[in-house]
Amino acid sequence: MLQMPLWKQILIWALCALGLLTAAPNLFYNRVEQHNDAVAASTKAGFETDAQKADIAGWPSFLPSGIVNLGLDLRGGAHLLAEVQVGDVYKSRMDAMWPELRRALADARGEIGGIRRMPSDPTILKVQIEKPEGMARAVEIARGLASPVVTLTGVGQSSLDVSVEGDALVVQLSAAEKTATDDRTMQQSLEIIRRRVDAAGTREPTIQREGADRILIQVPGIGSASELKALIGKTAQLTFHPVLGRGADGNEIARPGEVILPSLDDKGVYYRLDATPVVSGQDLVDARPDFDQNGSPAVAFRFDTTGARKFGEYTANNVGQLFAIVLDNEVISAPQIRSAIPGGSGQITGNFTVESSTNLAVLLRAGALPAKMTFLEERTIGPELGQDSIDAGRIAAVVGMIAVVALMIASYGLFGVFATAALMINMAMIFGILSSIGATLTLPGIAGIVLTIGMAVDANVLVFERIREELRTARGPARAIELGYEKAMSAIIDANITTFITAAILFFLGSGPVKGFAVTLVVGLVTSVFTAIYVTRLLVVLWFARKRPKTITV
Known part of the structure; x- marks a missing residue:
């Protein structure tokens, strides 16, 4: 008898409802985006303005607020390809x-x-x-x-x-x-650029290494490539301050001549520092990962002549005291001065791993770009062009959807209607998953979704054709449907596994838009298999249990 356990039916409907719920914020994109921006800005500032309160109230807090971020080619922005002169x-x-x-x-x-x-x-x-x-x-x-x-x-x-x-x-x-230096230089350049771009409050920038000495920078929503270059060229503020105290109250009022700054790694920890730095990042010549006298990872640093003199005098007079290293108004480390450091070179020791010491060295050197950057490619994409891309992608998706729906209904009748309903749920689940993981949608990503529309019914075609074959053997309709799903399963799995492998290769070996295409393709594979095998079958089971047909036509 064609049937499905109640618990499985509830689970399938629950997953479909979850997909629809998480995809729903994309129908109110501007409202949700303003809500999210206001929440992020108020959280960072510690208070809410009247405008932010209105934006936050524009979307209920008990509903999901994740949306699919729009990439550079859809929102508009700036694209740079920089070569680092290592x-x-x-x-x-x-x-x-x-x-x-x-x-x-x-x-x-x-x-x-x-x-x-x-x-x-x-x-x-x-x-x-x-x-x-x-x-x-x-x-x-x-x-x-x-x-x-x-x-x-x-x-x-x-x-x-x-x-x-x-x-x-x-x-x-x-x-x-040289190899290690190249890696550190690229890491440092990436870190500096990321900190500069993040500080500007841009949405979902793409900052990644390309090859041995190049960096791809794509920032949606920024005005022009020249504005982005000016943003990247900002100098980070790196300073070294005496530590006067440490606590957990970030709202404590600083005394004259003092500042209270948060710790970068220890959330909830605040340092009270002398406002006048002993030395600044301009006096730092080098910082690199090293090993201490016990063979444990550490960070070695060196100042220039002026910085070495000031640093040496201070450490000689303050042995045993804490010394804060501050980057962009955050304390990234506060080591203890164990002895005088007269030569301008020293070590920061602690519970480091090789990776963490390397990261700290990168942060220490992030006060300025380590090497000159030559911009090999730059272009500005206007928001109008991005909107044109969205409109073109929407038209392609609608046309593809209509064509697939028409073909399925014409070919399989009522079963085609079931496949169409599952396809609609499939599209919602794709956007629900992309919203939940914070994915960025690009024009190639839209191409992946359009391709998924065609692939989504492929499993249904295999099942329906198999049911036709079983009906020719004079078995009853219930048995024919069961055998159709059972015998089509291997072909469905094989086809989707090979496509998944291809998408995985594109993701790991590709970059930028290619990765966006691979992500949407993989998500579409997962949702289309789920909706074709389970959602469509559930609709058929419910229809069959209600109508009890003696014969069926596929």
């Missing part, structure tokens, strides 16, 4: 190393004689040694300035390559250190 970092590292190497070689002047920096490639440090017999000693000193490469693939390797060319000592970054 070679600038190599030059900075060598320029910063020269004073340190010069002092170390000067201490052995009796063995190696006079020294002089020779003209060379900016990424190489070449030093002329007066006494050839002292070259071995000079090489030993230079190698002593190297440190272990702090990456999983560079464990056990040195950060410097030291060689000899005639009477010259040649120092440069090792291949492993």
Whole structure:
């Protein structure tokens, strides 16, 4: 007998209702968007303006408020493709190393004689040694300035390559250190750009690494590419302050000459700091992951001459006190001064992993872009063009829907009507899932949805054709329907698994719009299989239980 357990019917209807409920906010897009923006702004500021209260009241708080975010090609905005000049970092590292190497070689002047920096490639440090017999000693000193490469693939390797060319000592970054430096430079550039863009309150920006040294930046809703470039070029505020106290009250009134700032990592923790910084990020030369004397991950940093003097004097007079590192008015770390640091170089130690020490180094260096960025591609997409894309996508979806519905009803009659109802539920569930995960919809994403409309009825076609075959064997209609679903299941699963694999490859190997297409395709696969196998079957079961037909026509 054709039937379905009551618990399964309730579960199917519940999932359909959930899909419809989560998709509903997209029908009131502007109201929900204004509600969400007002909630986010008031939460960040800690109070609500009258306009924000009106926007928040515009959508009931007990209803879902997730909506599908519109991508750059639908909302309009700015697109940039930037190339990071990683070679600038190599030059900075060598320029910063020269004073340190010069002092170390000067201490052995009796063995190696006079020294002089020779003209060379900016990424190489070449030093002329007066006494050839002292070259071995000079090489030993230079190698002593190297440190272990702090990456999983560079464990056990040195950060410097030291060689000899005639009477010259040649120092440069090792291949492993260059790779690690490139990764840190790109991470730092990504972090700086993301912080700058996020601070502007833009919606769902795309900021991702492209290849070895390029960054793709897409920001919907921003006025122009030139405005985006100006936004990225802002300088982060990095400062180092004495810590006067620590507490959990963010509303405490700061005394004159003091500031109260929140901790970046420890939510609910606030630091009371001296408003005048000891040193600022402008005095910071370098910050990189390192290991402490116990072999535990740490972060090494170095100031320039002015910063080293100020930092050395302060640490000598405040051993045992906390020292806050502040980035954009948030305390990212507050280590304890364990001893005087007269040379301008020091370590931040704590319960770090290699990953967390690397991230902290990135934050420390996020006061300015580490290297020059060359913009290879830039374009501005106006909101009118985005609206045109939305209209074109809507027309394509409606035309595709009408064509599929007409074909299904003409081919399968009442069963085609069941498939059409399931298709409508399928579309709602797609938007419900995309809204719940905060996905960004692009024009290729709309193409994925339109493609899903055609694919959504494919499983129903397989089932209905199989039912036709079973009806020809003179079995009863109930048995024919049961066998139709059972025997079509393997073909449905095979077809969708192969499509899922293709979509997964597109997602992991593609970027930007390609990923958007893959996401909507995968979501559409899941919902279409659910609606075709379960929703359509449930509609057939309910109809059959009510009508009890002796024969059926598919």
